[in-house]
Amino acid sequence: MRALLPFVLVPALLASGCFAGDPAADAGPGDGRIKLAMLQPPRSGLSPFSDDAFKLSRWSTAETLVTLDADGNARPGLATDWQRTSDRSWEFTIRGGVTFHDGTALTPAAVVNTLRRATAASPKPRILDGVDLTAEARENSVVVTTGEQDPLVPHRLSSPQLAILAERAYADDGRVDPVGTGTGPFRLVAVNGTTTATLDRFDGYWGEEARAAGIDVSFVPDGTARAAAVRSGEAHIAEAVPVSQAALLDPATLTEVPMPRTNTLYLNTRSGPFLDAGLRAAAREAIDADEIVRGVYEGRADVAEGLLGPALPWAAEGRAPLADRTAPAPPNGAAITLATFSDRAELPEVASVVQQRLEDAGFTVTQVVREYAHIEQDALAGRFDAFILSRATVLDSGDPVAYLRSDFTCDGSFNLSGLCDPAVDELVGAAGRAEAGEARRAAILAAEAAVLRTDAAVPMLHERVIQGDATSVVDSAKDPRERVLVTAATHLR
Template sequence: MTKLRGRRATAIVAIATSVALAATACATDAGAEGDDRISVAMMQPPKASMNPFSDDAFKLSRWSVGETLVQLNDELGIDPMLATDWEQVDDLTWTFELREDVVFHDGTAMDAEAVVNTLDRAAAYSPPPRVLNGITIDAEATGEYEVTITTDSLDALLPNRLASPQLSILAASAYLDDGSVTPVGTATGPFVLTDFSSTEATLDRFDDYWGEPAAIAGIDAYFVPDGTARAGSLRAGEVDLAESIPVSQVELLDPAMVNEVLQPRTTFLTLNSASGPFTDPAVRAAARDAIDTDSIVEGVYEGYADPAVGLMGPAIPWAAELRGDVESGIEPAAIEGTPITLATYTDRAELPEIAVRLEQQLEDAGFDVTQDVREYVNIEADLLAGSFDAAIVSRNSLLDMGDPLSFMAQDFTCDGGFNISQLCDPAVDALVDTALGLPIGEERQEATMAVEAAIMQLDVVVPLVHDRVVQGEANTYVDILRDPIERRLITVETHPA
């Protein structure tokens, strides 16, 4: 029987750069409740009307609106949040003890029944939250403030799943009769989402928060998918904080505004292995051989990235040492005018620039390339449906569960929830299934890198660069988080400089 408490939980990996804080002012200022409101330029608009079962959940987490039973700490171990204690009873069963003083934003109390309602709704949702792919959970209230969760198979990382913002606990009023889910006035965090549209969101301090109250009165968030516009709004003093500044704009900012965050994020080219010309491994090999990653690092990122060798970059410190043979050995086909569609999205400003360079490199190799570039919200469904021959994608390998193996299970297995390459390879699936059953530690790390090698040898993905993301800050506020796994940004401690 395994008992886990707070920071005693073992970390999955120690990432190279832990969560950093903006330069901190006098500590006594942070505890005071003020009337100030921070303005933030967010990179992407809501994808699914702020449905917490979608990737929109990460916005709610970064704004400190949604909260989960447990949370990842700076070392990627598990800390308490809405649950204070938890125990693994047997291979399939866990119990969680809940806080008894939590009030939802709609004024109702959080208890075991409310938690079970959220987990049941998540498990039954179609499509389910990505973090639940590959597992079935059953939740039961076994006390007023105790929840027992049973899984259909051994899952060493159930607490990591429950730490995903996609499983934020919401009040019963969040789940509407038409099947939609709204976090407006229904979550538990120190800020309450009061209104949002496709262009902005308004959040106010929640005065009945169970923890320390927020130091600021609220957040005014603006969705600005154009990276140049985000940087411009920061330079003009229109916002206090801007996500993901394009490298082309960095030199235009005051150096004091530039904060480089080393993230476990890789930009890669996926090749559709289920339909079109890239079903042929030799054609995939020809595309692989055509690509020059060094020119992308220097020409597009101006040095703010590292050439990618595999799917795991330098932010995961054990990856390079444990990396296996990632070379496919497949003989490239001779390409003579093979037409392909190359897709990407504009939300990350570098991706369309990469598309231009890849088009040239692929055409030099004999392909006839047609680009399809849109905002992410307008292209995600087609990406997941396999509508393109190739796609340039940027992924944080620790975003979903703080576990790079889980990222590969999502992106490169038959039942993966984010499988843009459409890969369905029994050998890869078998490796993933075996690895997922391993406990946290060196053996799991070795198995993770074996999975990476197996995927790479199929040439369904060509890693391009490991990103270093620039977060822009006007230095009007301090205690803003610079989070490598992109779950936290504004907290109760964020306050004016």
């Protein structure tokens, strides 16, 4: 029961006005602190080697060597420039005058320490799946070498999972503590388990000083509670406002952005009924994505034509129709377990619609819904026949290859469907080796087509991020990649 307390207590917190330091009492510009309601609590103690890294990034407390612009191009971060010195090596010049939040200086040795810790982590950060990477410190630079030619090393180093922290952040037992060890405009000063986090402005920041005095974070898995927090003044910013709550908010407080996130039905190819390609095809044919977009998302999503959606316009422009698809086989009452998680408010409703359509097609369906923290391990272990996941497709490097590798290759670290297909592995590998530009995009689409032909994953829709900002908030980030939220420029009127 203990792990469920943050979820259970949220309505009571809202009712009592005790939300993350009672922002209703200090929501004005006098204090200048941003009150933030976030979707998911930390899963791994805010370790940057996990998906918790994106919280550190969205709070502008941990920074990377490289950043990405709106078009996904690599731009300077803690590295001021870089050059390719051989087929497998890149040299990054480290920015001078940068101080970690603990008062130590950013040096090439500190960068190398982070990268070596990341490569030795178990599990590895997802961005390093299938990557043999070493780092060597020079006087003012770091040389990064990969086992194979990798044209996207700068993009890879933009991943929040490779944020550079002070050396004292890393314990000998593999744990990482980001409290007071980042370089960003906000210093993480306290974390209260899975309930709250507190950040203060860092006056020694190397860049533009933060305009807000700090950030008070509350983790609020309940979507209704997050939306209510903005309506009531309990929060200034709420991420991932559920579609069902959007209509209840003042339109002036809502921003809707197409994002590289796909709602996908993963089918277990390791065991159970979906070992049969014909039954996977039957499941694919049973799904009515348009029904889900209209009914569950109230039109605030896009029907999927593939794994990659409208946030990547080149995918829609270059994708060819799939031919030679497996013919559906009659389910004949095949019993399957369909699972999803409750943290994203729409997913249980999506699961109900999918269950109905699968039953109409002849399957016998049992549904399982839990919070993500309590279902991920079972999903990765293949204990469900089908799993509905809302999945970011370019979260790590601004490039879909990392997603395709982790989710659909034999050695992928997030392979929910258990897919292990030599043709898929070969094409994903080819995409990873291709140079940036048109050739790489064509290779990515070929790999996507190979995955779709297996029917191990049935893409249903592409989500749009709906963010709630109080009218007092100025310059919060609306980031399709969900890397940035509160920046140095974000403040209250």
